[in-house]
Amino acid sequence: MAGTAAYKSLETEKPDDLDDAPITEDDLGAVYEDPPPKLTAARTAVCAAAVVVGAIACIFVVALVFHHGMNVDDGAEKVGAGLFLVSGTDVLLLLRNSKHNDLTWGLPGGNSESGDASLLDTAKREGREEMGAVPPCNVSAQILTKRGKKQQKHYTVMVCQVDASARAAFQPKLNPEHREAKWWPLQGLPPPQQLHPVVALLIQDPGLTRQLASALPPGVLVASNATLAAGARAQSPAAELDNETIEKRSASMLLGDTGRVLLMRKVKHGGGKWGMPGGSQDSKDVDSLATAEREFRSEIGEPPQHEVKGQIFVRRKGKHGIKLHTVYLASAAAGAAATFKPTKLDDHHEASWVNLTDAVQMDAAQLHPILAEVLGAENRAALTAAFNVQL
Numbered sequence: 001m002a003g004t005a006a007y008k009s010l011e012t013e014k015p016d017d018l019d020d021a022p023i024t025e026d027d028l029g030a031v032y033e034d035p036p037p038k039l040t041a042a043r044t045a046v047c048a049a050a051v052v053v054g055a056i057a058c059i060f061v062v063a064l065v066f067h068h069g070m071n072v073d074d075g076a077e078k079v080g081a082g083l084f085l086v087s088g089t090d091v092l093l094l095l096r097n098s099k100h101n102d103l104t105w106g107l108p109g110g111n112s113e114s115g116d117a118s119l120l121d122t123a124k125r126e127g128r129e130e131m132g133a134v135p136p137c138n139v140s141a142q143i144l145t146k147r148g149k150k151q152q153k154h155y156t157v158m159v160c161q162v163d164a165s166a167r168a169a170f171q172p173k174l175n176p177e178h179r180e181a182k183w184w185p186l187q188g189l190p191p192p193q194q195l196h197p198v199v200a201l202l203i204q205d206p207g208l209t210r211q212l213a214s215a216l217p218p219g220v221l222v223a224s225n226a227t228l229a230a231g232a233r234a235q236s237p238a239a240e241l242d243n244e245t246i247e248k249r250s251a252s253m254l255l256g257d258t259g260r261v262l263l264m265r266k267v268k269h270g271g272g273k274w275g276m277p278g279g280s281q282d283s284k285d286v287d288s289l290a291t292a293e294r295e296f297r298s299e300i301g302e303p304p305q306h307e308v309k310g311q312i313f314v315r316r317k318g319k320h321g322i323k324l325h326t327v328y329l330a331s332a333a334a335g336a337a338a339t340f341k342p343t344k345l346d347d348h349h350e351a352s353w354v355n356l357t358d359a360v361q362m363d364a365a366q367l368h369p370i371l372a373e374v375l376g377a378e379n380r381a382a383l384t385a386a387f388n389v390q391l
């Protein structure tokens with residue numbers, strides 16, 4: 001989606017709209033595309049065949065990946081694997097009791113041994129040694145992490161989903177390598193210095209975080225309790241979303257810098273409504289954060305260095321579920337905003353830093369409906385926490 005078009009679609013303007021024409025809730029639907037057509041019997045059959053072919057291809061790919069992981073691990077001097085056991089929105093971490101990384105929370109796992117048939121075997125064998133047993137789980141992703149001066153320590157994290165009954169039945173019996181086992185909320189993990197380096201890397205390296213996010217329930221942000229805004233955590237969106245069917249996703253980024261936020265509007269006859277850079281998720285986006293960043297890039301230019309501090313979910317009822325718009329509250333790194341110059345805006349749009357205290361006082365009529373909701377009273381705590389401004 002081209003920059004201008006994306007922004008227009010978020011503003012939901014028709015070409016002949018007047019700038020001050022009211023935007024209705026119905027208009028919001030225009031952010032998203034039409035619902036998918038119903039499957040006919042013939043299509044169902046074709047799809048079923050495709051699923052079978054797909055499954056075979058998938059097994060083949062998984063086999064290749066394992067093969068690669070075990071035998072062709074270029075540059076690896078140390079190969080290991082661990083289990084990232086996820087239950088709902090929690091992950092099981094173990095508090096270490098060892099010379100290395102003592103008192104950090106890490107994953108059950110360890111180094112590969114020659115008898116291990118696969119990296120999953122390694123992870124499960126180590127899990128059994130350390131916890132007495134491994135709860136039944138389904139692997140939803142495997143993520144290769146590389147550490148060390150020469151990136152020579154390769155540790156593969158198996159993200160494995162444990163259902164509620166398996167979790168309830170599981171009582172880890174720890175061997176002396178660990179002091180404690182605890183299910184931590186993914187959105188409130190201990191601060192990075194209290195995490196084992198592999199787990200710290202998973203939540204700090206953007207590439208790894210994205211791989212992890214795509215293996216987790218939609219909308220779950222993996223974060224340390226020290227960095228994620230208290231307000232955003234309190235919303236606990238993932239739990240709420242568990243049972244909802246998400247029909248369409250879209251996302252935007254609210255970029256903040258020392259009490260100001262970056263907003264966009266049309267420049268014509270005194271300016272249009274204020275909004276944020278954003279748009280609909282496309283099939284290439286690995287997650288909603290990728291959507292928000294891609295849209296920012298195409299509409300305004302390369303975003304200054306930033307850190308996501310929280311998120312706000314805006315929901316609209318659709319025909320087949322909900323339309324979910326995720327707004328990422330991102331804070332620009334110190335000094336990064338000062339040198340940041342928008343590059344992609346066209347003649348019809350402007351971007352401005354707006355005082356956040358003033359923005360929350362604006363009349364809703366001056367704001368795009370999504371932004372009006374984001375700046376509304378129910379989100380003040382999240383904004384305050386993310387942007388460090390008393391509102």
Ligand SMILES: *[C@@H]1O[C@H](CO)[C@@H](O)[C@H](O)[C@H]1NC(C)=O
Binds near residue numbers: 136138161
């Ligand atoms: C694994 O997936 C299957 C099929 O979706 C499901 O029936 C089963 O409960 C899952 N097992 C666990 C432990 O999550």
Ligand SMILES: *[C@@H]1O[C@H](CO)[C@@H](O)[C@H](O)[C@H]1NC(C)=O
Binds near residue numbers: 189194
């Ligand atoms: C975050 O987790 C750490 C690790 O246990 C804990 O000591 C700290 O109190 C927690 N902080 C918050 C704000 O919950």
Ligand SMILES: *[C@@H]1O[C@H](CO)[C@@H](O)[C@H](O)[C@H]1NC(C)=O
Binds near residue numbers: 239241243
């Ligand atoms: C989701 O549905 C299950 C089963 O109907 C129910 O037990 C659970 O409480 C629901 N969760 C939420 C967050 O509504």
Ligand SMILES: *[C@@H]1O[C@H](CO)[C@@H](O)[C@H](O)[C@H]1NC(C)=O
Binds near residue numbers: 258355356357358
């Ligand atoms: C924003 O405006 C408020 C009052 O409207 C003022 O107190 C505050 O200093 C302003 N912040 C910035 C960053 O200009």
